[in-house]
Amino acid sequence: xxxxxxxxxxxxxxxxxxxxxxxxxxxxxxxxxxxxxxxxxxxxxxxxxxxxxxxxxxxxxxxxxxxxxxxxxxxxxxxxxxxxxxxxxxxxxxxxxxxxxxxxxxxxxxxxxxxxxxxxxxxxxxxxxxxxxxxxxxxxxxxxxxxxxxxxxxxxxxxxxxxxxxxxxxxxxxxxxxxxxxxxxxxxxxxxxxxxxxxxxxxxxxxxxxxxxxxxxxxxxxxxxxxxxxxxxxxxxxxxxxxxxxxxxxxxxxxxxxxxxxxxxxxxxxxxxxxxxxxxxxxxxxxxxxxxxxxxxxxxxxxxxxxxxxxxxxxxxxxxxxxxxxxxx
Amino acid sequence: xxxxxxxxxxxxxxxxxxxxxxxxxxxxxxxxxxxxxxxxxxxxxxxxxxxxxxxxxxxxxxxxxxxxxxxxxxxxxxxxxxxxxxxxxxxxxxxxxxxxxxxxxxxxxxxxxxxxxxxxxxxxxxxxxxxxxxxxxxxxxxxxxxxxxxxxxxxxxxxxxxxxxxxxxxxxxxxxxxxxxxxxxxxxxxxxxxxxxxxxxxxxxxxxxxxxxxxxxxxxxxxxxxxxxxxxxxxxxxxxxxxxxxxxxxxxxxxxxxxxxxxxxxxxxxxxxxxxxxxxxxxxxxxxxx
Amino acid sequence: xxxxxxxxxxxxxxxxxxxxxxxxxxxxxxxxxxxxxxxxxxxxxxxxxxxxxxxxxxxxxxxxxxxxxxxxxxxxxxxxxxxxxxxxxxxxxxxxxxxxxxxxxxxxxxxxxxxxxxxxxxxxxxxxxxxxxxxxxxxxxxxxxxxxxxxxxxxxxxxxxxxxxxxxxxxxxxxxxxxxxxxxxxxxxxxxxxxxxxxxxxxxxxxxxxxxxxxxxxxxxxxxxxxxxxxxxxxxxxxxxxxxx
Numbered sequence: 024x025x026x027x028x029x030x031x032x033x034x035x036x037x038x039x040x041x042x043x044x045x046x047x048x049x050x051x052x053x054x055x056x057x058x059x060x061x062x063x064x065x066x067x068x069x070x071x072x073x074x075x076x077x078x079x080x081x082x083x084x085x086x087x088x089x090x091x092x093x094x095x096x097x098x099x100x101x102x103x104x105x106x107x108x109x110x111x112x113x114x115x116x117x118x119x120x121x122x123x124x125x126x127x128x129x130x131x132x133x134x135x136x137x138x139x140x141x142x143x144x145x146x147x148x149x150x151x152x153x154x155x156x157x158x159x160x161x162x163x164x165x166x167x168x169x170x171x172x173x174x175x176x177x178x179x180x181x182x183x184x185x186x187x188x189x190x191x192x193x194x195x196x197x198x199x200x201x202x203x204x205x206x207x208x209x210x211x212x213x214x215x216x217x218x219x220x221x222x223x224x225x226x227x228x229x230x231x232x233x234x235x236x237x238x239x240x241x242x243x244x245x246x247x248x249x250x251x252x253x254x255x256x257x258x259x260x261x262x263x264x265x266x267x268x269x270x271x272x273x274x275x276x277x278x279x280x281x282x283x284x285x286x287x288x289x290x291x292x293x294x295x296x297x298x299x300x301x302x303x304x305x306x307x308x309x310x311x312x313x314x315x316x317x318x319x320x321x322x323x324x325x326x327x328x329x330x331x332x333x334x335x336x337x338x339x340x341x342x343x344x345x346x347x348x349x350x351x352x
Numbered sequence: 353x354x355x356x357x358x359x360x361x362x363x364x365x366x367x368x369x370x371x372x373x374x375x376x377x378x379x380x381x382x383x384x385x386x387x388x389x390x391x392x393x394x395x396x397x398x399x400x401x402x403x404x405x406x407x408x409x410x411x412x413x414x415x416x417x418x419x420x421x422x423x424x425x426x427x428x429x430x431x432x433x434x435x436x437x438x439x440x441x442x443x444x445x446x447x448x449x450x451x452x453x454x455x456x457x458x459x460x461x462x463x464x465x466x467x468x469x470x471x472x473x474x475x476x477x478x479x480x481x482x483x484x485x486x487x488x489x490x491x492x493x494x495x496x497x498x499x500x501x502x503x504x505x506x507x508x509x510x511x512x513x514x515x516x517x518x519x520x521x522x523x524x525x526x527x528x529x530x531x532x533x534x535x536x537x538x539x540x541x542x543x544x545x546x547x548x549x550x551x552x553x554x555x556x557x558x559x560x561x562x563x564x565x566x567x568x569x570x571x572x573x574x575x576x577x578x579x580x581x582x583x584x585x586x587x588x589x590x591x592x593x594x595x596x597x598x599x600x601x602x603x604x605x606x607x608x609x610x611x612x613x614x615x616x617x618x619x620x621x622x623x624x625x626x627x628x629x630x631x632x633x634x635x636x637x638x639x640x641x642x
Numbered sequence: 643x644x645x646x647x648x649x650x651x652x653x654x655x656x657x658x659x660x661x662x663x664x665x666x667x668x669x670x671x672x673x674x675x676x677x678x679x680x681x682x683x684x685x686x687x688x689x690x691x692x693x694x695x696x697x698x699x700x701x702x703x704x705x706x707x708x709x710x711x712x713x714x715x716x717x718x719x720x721x722x723x724x725x726x727x728x729x730x731x732x733x734x735x736x737x738x739x740x741x742x743x744x745x746x747x748x749x750x751x752x753x754x755x756x757x758x759x760x761x762x763x764x765x766x767x768x769x770x771x772x773x774x775x776x777x778x779x780x781x782x783x784x785x786x787x788x789x790x791x792x793x794x795x796x797x798x799x800x801x802x803x804x805x806x807x808x809x810x811x812x813x814x815x816x817x818x819x820x821x822x823x824x825x826x827x828x829x830x831x832x833x834x835x836x837x838x839x840x841x842x843x844x845x846x847x848x849x850x851x852x853x854x855x856x857x858x859x860x861x862x863x864x865x866x867x868x869x870x871x872x873x874x875x876x877x878x879x880x881x882x883x884x885x886x887x
Contacts, residue, residue, distance in 0.1 A: 025397030087451045151624035209733030220718040220747035315456045
């Protein structure tokens with residue numbers, strides 16, 4: 024029995040088995056791995072949330088948002104401000120809510136802008152927030168950033184994993200629903216979508232806000248790992264670009280695309296960035312350009328082509344075998 | 353404080369002319385090539401850092417653009433002729449191309465910035481030229497403010513005349529307006545695109561030289577120039593070259609007034625607030641066409 | 643009985659009047675043709691009806707209800723659907739999903755998944771594209787893409803269908819097929835208002851015709867009346883009949 028047929032008939036089983044393996048891996052990691060490995064995995068999972076939620080909005084509607092850093096940073100600051108007042112697990116949904124509300128406001132105001140103006144605006148928003156918060160901190164509140172009370176690494180790992188599960192499930196169900204169809208149609212042709220009965224403004228703003236909520240929650244969970252935060256750290260544009268690179272590289276056509284991209288680049292970022300900072304950033308730039316140029320549909324976009332090629336190779340091998348048999352007789 | 357206003361405005365005009373020069377290049381690149389060149393500030397940085405390096409070798413900053421200008425032009429030319437041209441050919445639609453070009457430009461921004469950083473390091477390089485004060489009409493100005501204004505204005509006027517009077521200028525404007533028809537009329541649009549991009553880069557590099565006369569430079573200074581250029585360009589109208597210059601002057605005045613009368617730290621947030629408000633109210637800018 | 647009425651409809655772009663003081667009406671169950679030279683304002687009028695563009699002044703009423711100030715999705719859910727001059731299909735999904743969008747969202751009430759799927763299948767069958775349900779849009783010819791647009795519009799269960807240059811780019815055989823499709827649509831009870839340049843189609847299936855020129859209505863009436871109208875002949879039809887389409 025050849026392998027492609029085996030895979031296709033037992034697809035669901037293999038997928039479930041694969042996911043269970045991942046689950047076991049993540050849950051048991053703290054038992055046998057060192058502290059830094061746990062931190063690497065936590066960071067990777069944070070990127071998974073960011074990449075998947077970015078793709079939730081930008082991958083469907085086609086509006087290029089550079090704002091993830093704004094909502095992520097908002098989550099970090101929510102944690103910084105509330106860490107002494109409320110328990111950690113309560114701050115997470117609050118951070119999500121704050122980002123949701125802010126994104127709702129921003130979305131209502133800006134989602135009528137054409138593509139490139141929307142991108143510029145979201146880019147400006149991140150920098151604007153950085154500057155304003157810096158100003159407020161240095162001039163009005165007389166402080167330089169915030170110390171974050173550390174939280175157990177294992178708790179952070181499991182919490183961010185929980186958020187990953189929630190985010191991925193949300194994306195899965197949205198994709199399959201009529202709401203997901205509406206989003207795709209906006210990305211396909213917004214004017215036509217509007218004419219087929221879709222309230223495009225409401226649809227866009229809602230998904231923008233929902234995706235931002237996940238980013239905010241991720242910010243809350245990431246903050247304790249950073250120990251110290253200020254406006255530049257929290258609202259770094261890197262937290263916008265990385266998820267974008269990850270999602271584009273992995274491919275936004277499939278749910279697993281951004282996840283694959285996040286795992287690969289999150290791991291690279293966490294392990295390489297500190298030592299080889301300039302070279303890492305240079306490499307990041309090169310890869311970003313290469314991906315936009317050669318892989319606009321990402322890895323996920325390559326899969327159908329690979330499947331065809333793989334199928335073709337197996338066919339040839341089978342035919343070759345048969346020909347050999349015939350030659351013998 | 354109020355007595356300072358006339359001086360602040362005049363200095364603002366001087367400063368703004370450099371912003372205008374900066375933005376003209378970006379406007380040209382977007383207007384013709386439809387690429388929002390986020391890398392623009394990095395060309396400013398290169399111009400500034402190279403001017404500093406050349407002055408260390410004994411070359412007068414006023415002469416530096418003669419070497420740096422063509423160099424920037426070539427880099428810009430090649431960038432458009434290879435990267436952005438390929439992106440345009442492979443993109444499924446114009447909005448998709450613009451989005452991809454924006455992301456690719458971010459990538460190039462990181463590439464240029466970090467190559468420079470690897471070469472020159474991240475330190476601040478003290479550079480200044482003609483920093484002595486002159487008095488005029490009872491107000492004090494720094495000599496380089498006047499000189500940079502003169503150069504920026506001259507260059508701005510030159511570019512404007514080039515675009516409006518010369519044959520190539522007409523070809524450029526035609527390509528910006530309707531590339532398809534321009535091509536049918538015999539215009540080598542690929543050449544025009546690459547040329548315009550190169551010209552924009554040249555203007556950015558020259559602006560960098562001018563900036564280096566007044567402030568210390570570093571390899572990370574590009575970003576803030578990009579930010580200012582973006583704001584000015586949107587304010588003046590994406591694609592309107594004269595609009596960019598006028599808007600640059602405006603922003604220069606605003607920045608001086610904010611810094612002088614209120615809080616220097618707030619100049620950037622004020623720019624952004626202006627940008628965001630403008631995008632919402634009139635995205636096509638003061639002199640832009642829809 | 644008019645299902646769609648317009649009074650004093652004006653649309654200005656800056657100083658230019660794209661549609662100038664146009665009165666019109668579409669009777670229930672009829673096929674009304676809208677013709678005129680390029681730039682006459684035909685598509686602009688459609689854009690005003692479907693609210694793709696805001697009206698400058700005047701009133702448009704659908705089944706007695708004012709359309710001014712409504713958004714396109716609301717007008718769709720009221721029962722007005724359209725196709726577009728430059729085919730606006732959703733290129734990022736296969737044929738079936740394109741039509742499914744219309745089925746889900748074209749109705750003001752919530753439609754169940756099963757019902758929507760059924761509507762979509764029926765619409766595809768009606769236009770003759772059932773075999774291509776799973777095909778990606780980019781693999782379709784222009785003719786078939788136009789049919790997808792029609793199926794998608796039909797799936798929204800309209801009472802009035804605006805067709806914008808459906809026949810553009812079609813060869814004579816395809817034009818005949820399209821004419822037959824339009825007639826079949828009307829026979830199900832849907833009123834049709836169509837912009838067209840292809841005279842064979844206009845003369846063949848329209849009961850009445852309206853003529854626009856430079857944004858103004860210069861003639862209205864049956865095919866015979868309009869084709870004999872001197873102003874129309876001067877402006878438009880004369881060239882067309884000579885061209886022998």
